[in-house]
Amino acid sequence: MRKIKYSQAINEAFHQVMNREKNVIVMGIGVNSPWYVGHTMEGLFKKFGCNRVIDTPVSENGFTGIAVGAAMSGLRPVVIHPRMDFMYYSFDQIINQAANWHYMFGGSVNVPLTLRGIVNRGGEQAAQHSQSIQALFMHIPGLKVVMPATPSDAKGLLISSVLDNNPVIYIDDRWLYDIEDDVPDGFYQVPIGEAKVLKQGKDVTIIASSYLVYEGLKAAEKLGALDNIDAELLDLRTIKPLDTSRIFDSVKKTGRVVIADGGWQTAGASAEVSALISSEIFSSLKAPVRRVCLPDAPAPASKTLEQVYYPHSEDIYLSVKQVMGYKEKA
Amino acid sequence: MIKKNKKKPMKPDLKQLFLSMTRLRMFEERVADLLLKDEIKCPTHLYIGQEAVAVGVCEALKKDDYVFSTHRSHGHYLAKGGDMKKLMAELFGKSTGCSQGRGGSMHIAAPDIGYLGSTAIVGADIPIGVGAGLSSCVRKSKQISVIFFGDGAVDEGVFYESINYASLYKLPVLFICENNLFSTHLRICFRQPADNIFQRIKTFKMPSKRIDGNDVLEVYKNTCAAVDHIRQGKGPYFLECRTYRWRAHVGPWLDIDFDFRSKAEVESWIRKCPIKKLEKAMLKKKDFSAAERDRIIADVKNEIDEAYRFSQESPYPDAKELLNHVFRD
Numbered sequence: 001m002r003k004i005k006y007s008q009a010i011n012e013a014f015h016q017v018m019n020r021e022k023n024v025i026v027m028g029i030g031v032n033s034p035w036y037v038g039h040t041m042e043g044l045f046k047k048f049g050c051n052r053v054i055d056t057p058v059s060e061n062g063f064t065g066i067a068v069g070a071a072m073s074g075l076r077p078v079v080i081h082p083r084m085d086f087m088y089y090s091f092d093q094i095i096n097q098a099a100n101w102h103y104m105f106g107g108s109v110n111v112p113l114t115l116r117g118i119v120n121r122g123g124e125q126a127a128q129h130s131q132s133i134q135a136l137f138m139h140i141p142g143l144k145v146v147m148p149a150t151p152s153d154a155k156g157l158l159i160s161s162v163l164d165n166n167p168v169i170y171i172d173d174r175w176l177y178d179i180e181d182d183v184p185d186g187f188y189q190v191p192i193g194e195a196k197v198l199k200q201g202k203d204v205t206i207i208a209s210s211y212l213v214y215e216g217l218k219a220a221e222k223l224g225a226l227d228n229i230d231a232e233l234l235d236l237r238t239i240k241p242l243d244t245s246r247i248f249d250s251v252k253k254t255g256r257v258v259i260a261d262g263g264w265q266t267a268g269a270s271a272e273v274s275a276l277i278s279s280e281i282f283s284s285l286k287a288p289v290r291r292v293c294l295p296d297a298p299a300p301a302s303k304t305l306e307q308v309y310y311p312h313s314e315d316i317y318l319s320v321k322q323v324m325g326y327k328e329k330a
Numbered sequence: 331m332i333k334k335n336k337k338k339p340m341k342p343d344l345k346q347l348f349l350s351m352t353r354l355r356m357f358e359e360r361v362a363d364l365l366l367k368d369e370i371k372c373p374t375h376l377y378i379g380q381e382a383v384a385v386g387v388c389e390a391l392k393k394d395d396y397v398f399s400t401h402r403s404h405g406h407y408l409a410k411g412g413d414m415k416k417l418m419a420e421l422f423g424k425s426t427g428c429s430q431g432r433g434g435s436m437h438i439a440a441p442d443i444g445y446l447g448s449t450a451i452v453g454a455d456i457p458i459g460v461g462a463g464l465s466s467c468v469r470k471s472k473q474i475s476v477i478f479f480g481d482g483a484v485d486e487g488v489f490y491e492s493i494n495y496a497s498l499y500k501l502p503v504l505f506i507c508e509n510n511l512f513s514t515h516l517r518i519c520f521r522q523p524a525d526n527i528f529q530r531i532k533t534f535k536m537p538s539k540r541i542d543g544n545d546v547l548e549v550y551k552n553t554c555a556a557v558d559h560i561r562q563g564k565g566p567y568f569l570e571c572r573t574y575r576w577r578a579h580v581g582p583w584l585d586i587d588f589d590f591r592s593k594a595e596v597e598s599w600i601r602k603c604p605i606k607k608l609e610k611a612m613l614k615k616k617d618f619s620a621a622e623r624d625r626i627i628a629d630v631k632n633e634i635d636e637a638y639r640f641s642q643e644s645p646y647p648d649a650k651e652l653l654n655h656v657f658r659d
């Protein structure tokens with residue numbers, strides 16, 4: 001199979017789904033700019049024109065609501081933000097409106113809307129250009145949240161998000177853009193709500209999403225090579241709804257868990273996964289669950305602070321060692 | 331229309347206007363150079379070309395008047411009297427920076443001179459600035475709040491909410507819209523149905539003018555009139571300053587390799603350089619000599635060298651301090 005980059009896989013998904021589904025439109029700030037993040041929107045404006053590829057005014061709240069209305073009346077809009085940080089202006093439309101309307105009207109209307117937020121951080125960008133706010137969306141009934149890690153999932157989950165009949169938050173991370181891997185060239189979907197074991201193992205489960213999947217794989221490799229620890233890596237792919245059966249299957253097998261999530265730890269995505277494990281399969285656990293996340297601080301600018309702020313494979317490696325070393329007190 | 335302040339026609343200190351604009355320009359040129367050399371890493375939005383706005387406005391303010399700004403804020407900080415060393419150090423993420431290395435170029439502050447901060451969320455400084463005006467009103471202080479923002483921020487709904495609020499409650503706020511025609515790559519005609527921001531504001535019963543943002547004297551005089559109006563308790567005032575950014579939206583380049591703005595357009599604005607315009611007039615009217623001008627430029631160069639040296643000698647924040655400043659004790 002041919003290999004393409006994660007960013008190219010996103011671009012290909014847009015081309016294919018817009019080709020096939022004439023009611024798909026994309027809108028957002030800069031979608032026709034010559035330097036759009038990772039060239040993920042390349043060629044779309046030229047191919048599909050200004051009616052379907054809308055480079056909007058700087059009006060996130062307004063154009064998100066406009067997309068909600070368009071979604072309810074026959075279109076499948078994709079609203080795109082070059083940084084998740086810029087989505088806050090649109091939270092009323094996402095949460096009070098898009099997420100609620102189907103339920104609130106007893107299922108009589110629906111909002112087939114994709115909201116693509118890019119996690120775009122590092123490089124001393126500081127507090128307002130660095131956020132990874134999946135947990136805020138995960139909290140909201142009526143929203144689905146996907147966070148693909150691999151190029152093939154980036155494509156398949158984007159197509160699934162667009163074709164879903166509900167509002168879906170699609171989160172891609174710029175740190176993944178240059179990763180190259182096998183991606184089928186045809187039109188395909190990756191089902192929302194399914195996690196995937198990327199590496200089998202028997203001693204410990206590393207549960208990760210987005211860029212931390214690769215950090216987790218690196219940690220697993222090192223654990224195998226240096227410590228003879230056989231780690232399993234479970235890529236969540238979708239963080240809402242969580243694939244509890246795959247999570248539980250893996251944890252029942254290994255009894256030990258490290259959860260890696262690129263958002264803040266407190267009340268974060270990792271907290272939900274951890275709570276589900278301890279409330280549903282507590283007796284399978286041989287050690288307390290450990291988490292690798294962001295500390296409770298806004299993103300700093302300075303490189304010395306950035307270095308300790310973002311979690312890496314070494315943090316996962318050390319957490320696994322702690323989990324493996326845990327001895328129950330008599 | 332607003333009556334001109336009859337009591338004391340403010341006399342601009344021309345040398346000070348020239349010095350201040352020159353500081354902004356030469357500082358930014360040095361920063362551009364440091365970006366090209368990859369010494370400065372944080373995303374940096376240069377102010378080159380727009381100096382007359384920051385300087386013309388800030389020279390008409392008092393030290394304790396408030397200023398709020400955006401991602402493109404070095405000019406406002408320096409013109410208000412911000413410490414150049416601390417700004418340079420912040421761009422390098424040093425612990426001696428004005429935000430102690432936490433903010434970088436987009437987040438600078440100097441509360442001691444009323445500069446309460448700059449935000450990288452387009453439009454977000456506008457209601458915050460109105461809030462400082464509210465505070466001033468409640469405390470019965472004479473401080474006014476000045477808000478800098480671009481034409482891009484006028485796309486945001488919160489802009490209109492803030493204008494409405496400030497006008498309704500007659501708050502002591504001066505809105506400075508720097509209309510440089512672009513929001514990143516997108517020209518105003520693709521974002522707003524008419525290029526008439528100042529006219530829209532009049533429907534909120536707020537005095538509003540469009541002025542030449544490349545003419546520092548025009549900016550200064552209009553700001554003086556606006557400040558006078560505001561301090562008399564007559565409510566907010568709006569100035570749309572027409573100007574142009576010479577460099578790329580972010581970074582040191584010129585942004586002419588794409589088809590959204592031409593080299594000819596950039597050059598036409600470079601010919602309208604606000605500093606050259608003032609300098610030429612001053613030389614002609616003998617407000618200063620060429621030698622005096624050169625001395626000012628040399629002094630500014632020394633100040634910048636000193637700021638650079640300071641930034642390089644300063645330490646980075648210690649990793650152990652990551653969680654400092656999350657809360658105030």
Ligand SMILES: Cc1ncc(C[n+]2csc(CCOP(=O)(O)OP(=O)(O)O)c2C)c(N)n1
Pocket residue numbers: 029058060086089401402450451452479480481482483484510512513514579
């Ligand atoms: C809420 C939000 N949306 C989008 C952005 C990305 N962005 C940064 S600056 C900018 C353009 C702003 O243009 P303008 O307000 O005219 O200021 P200028 O850059 O011209 O000084 C945009 C869209 C942002 N920072 N915040």
